[in-house]
Amino acid sequence: MSTVLFVYAKGGPPLGYALSRVAARAAVHLLALSPLPPTVAASAGRRCASVVTADGPERGDLVSLIVARAQEVGADAVVTFSEYAVVAVAEACAKLGLAGAGRSCALARDKRLMRRVWAQQGVPQPRFRPVADERELHEAAAELRGPLLLKAAWSAGSTAHRIIRCTDEVPAAWRRAREVMAESAGLGYAELHVAGADGDFLVEEIVPGTAEGWFAQPGWGDYVSVEGAVVDGVFHPVCLSGRMPTVEPFTERAGITPAALPSDAQQRVVALARRAVDALGLENCGIHTEIKLGADGRMWVIETAARFGGAMTVPQIEEVFGLDLIGMLVDQLLGRPVNWPAEARPAQEARGAAGSLVVLAVDGDGAAWPDRRRWDFPAVRDAAPLSPGSALSVVAENSLPDGTPVPVYDPAAGANTMAALCLLSATDPETVLHDFRVLVDALPRLLPAAGDDTEPLEARS
Template sequence: MSKVLFVYAKGGPPLGYALSRVAARSAVHLLALSALPPTVATSADRLCASVLSPSEPERQDLVSLIVSRAQAVGADAVVTFSEYAVVAVAEACEKLGLAGAGNSCALARDKRMMRRTWQDQGISQPRFRPVATEQDLHDAAAALRFPLLLKAAWSAGSTAHRTLRHADEVPAAWERAREVMAESAQLGYAELHVAGAGADFLVEEIVQGTASEWFDQEGWGDYVSVEGVVVDGDFRPVCLSGRMPTVEPFTERAGITPAALPHDAQRRIVALARDAVDALGLRNCGTHTEIKLGADGRMWVIETAARFGGAMTVPQIEEVFGLDLIGMLTDHLLGRPVAWPDGARTPQEAEGAAGSLVVLAVDGEGEAWPDRRIWDFPTVREAVPVSAGSRLSVVAENSLPDGTLVPVYDPAAGANTMAALCLLSAADPETVIRDFRTLVDALPHVLPHGTAEAQS
């Protein structure tokens, strides 16, 4: 039987979901670089041939650790679905002579190198500057046009994003962004292979997006993501995911599969995503490419990742298109034939729609809730009216336990201050948007009040 080394770290699709799909194709040996979620620990023992949690000294040379563990278990493939481990796994696969993302994987991880590559290729993107010091940020602010967005070069989940509207905001933005990266590292949301990555930043102009010229329905955000895979260097688009508007500055609130776009708009977006992915020279990996939508058909590539979309993006694709992307990629890495889609699937080919909502303590306008609330999904399920035929559930692995005080939303920390992740299945994407708007409006009213004891 074939053997796969699964390198787990925080981020990506829920571990329980991903692990079950890989285990259906091969024997799995789990290398856990992050603590396993409590909801998955029992099933991991059942699904895996072995589970190893290396010590901190063993993790100092991560590539060597992955290589030695793969050799020890006789792995025929090495996989990861975490943004924070993709570079190390790609380098390990190169050393092992196994199929992987390839030696240019870092271009899809370090946003500075990514942007420089696209700049050289003439690919549409916001104007930017790399910054490593506060003085660099001052210099960049003088050269670029406000408003600007400061972001960490190796972050994920909108962590350490800071909006700058005036030059006098530079010192505070620089200090807070660096603080958040240090806090994220303590939580396990940080690059695992590249030393000092938390100190790398870039700043970019905030381009003016619009959703109304692309979507017929209100409630959609002004950007989409193209989900896909690279197979032996060939980009294969799978589908488009839509979004609700982000929360200030650019924290994602919800992802919806599929994006309800006309055929011509989808075709143009996929073509730009193909240019962006092709420029990075990836070999064998999932891809997740975010594209900003502007007026008069303008588009800008925001970023690409050498892995599948995180949160519930991949499970949503399986639900509405019947494509088990994790299983399919595992088969491909093991050298088996895979029937990849001929092109990006359209809304007309979907069986219903699915969406995932990040629960943040802000209302539909992005304003903070007036008081503290306790997360309690049974209350939400009973009290929030969703459309007939819609099914609302909670992703336990990505949510706080019921009875936990909902964190105060911190714009700089982004998704680090989420309380829960909810999943909705519905008849069509328009219904998902409508039900999510209802849910967002209802949460600060139906959730139990936080007690003084809980708040302390």
């Protein structure tokens, strides 16, 4: 039987889901770089041939640790589904002579390098400038056309995003973005291999996105993601996921599979994603590419990651298209034959639709809830105003325990202030979008009041 070393860190699809798919293909040895979620810790020991935890200073040189552990267990493949570990695993695979994302993986992780490559290749993207300190941010703000978005080069989940509308906002934006990156590192949401990555930033122009002219139904967000894989250097698109509008500054609220785009629009989006992915020179890995939609068919590539989409993107794809992407990638890395889609699956081929909703303490317009509430999924499930045939569940691994106060939404912290992750299955993507919009506005009414034992209701600036 083949052996796989699974390198776990925060982010990516839920560990319980991913682990079950890997274990169905090979004997699994788990190397945990983050504490295991309590909901998975017990079952991990039963599913894995071994579980080794290295989530502190003993981790040392991460690439060397992964190489040594892979050699100890005789791994035939090494996988990770976390944004924060993809570079280390790619470098370890290269040293071990195993299939992996390849030595150019950092191009799909460091947004500064990624954007430079795309600029050289003429891939349409927002104008940007790397910034290393407040002085450089001032200089970039004077050169670029506002409003601008400051973002961390190695972040994920819209963490440390700050909108800058005038130069007077530069000092506060720079200070808060750095604070949030430090806070995220303390929570385990930070690059694990590159030293000093939390100090790397870039600033970009905010392009004029719009969903009008792309979707027949109002309410969609103005960007989509192309999900797929790179196989022996060749990009294989699988499908597109749509979005609800983000919460300011650009925090994702919901991803919906499939995106309800007409086939001609989907083909144009995939063609642009292919240009972006091909420019990075990746070898064997999952792919998640985000593309901003504009008026008159304009598009801009926002970013590409050398891993599958996070949250419930991969389970959603399995539910509606019957494709186990994690199992397929494991087979690919082990040298087994895999029937990758030749083209992105259109929405018409989906068996229903599925979406994942990040629960944030803001309404549909992005305004903060008037008072604090406690997360209580049974209360939501039993009274949620859903369409006939829709089913709602909670992803316990990515959610606070019932009874926990919902955090105040912090625009700079983004998804770090989420309360829960919910999964909705419905007849079609339009119904998922409708149900999510209704649910978002109903949550403050459905959830119980937090009471007087919580912190004062005040969001950080």
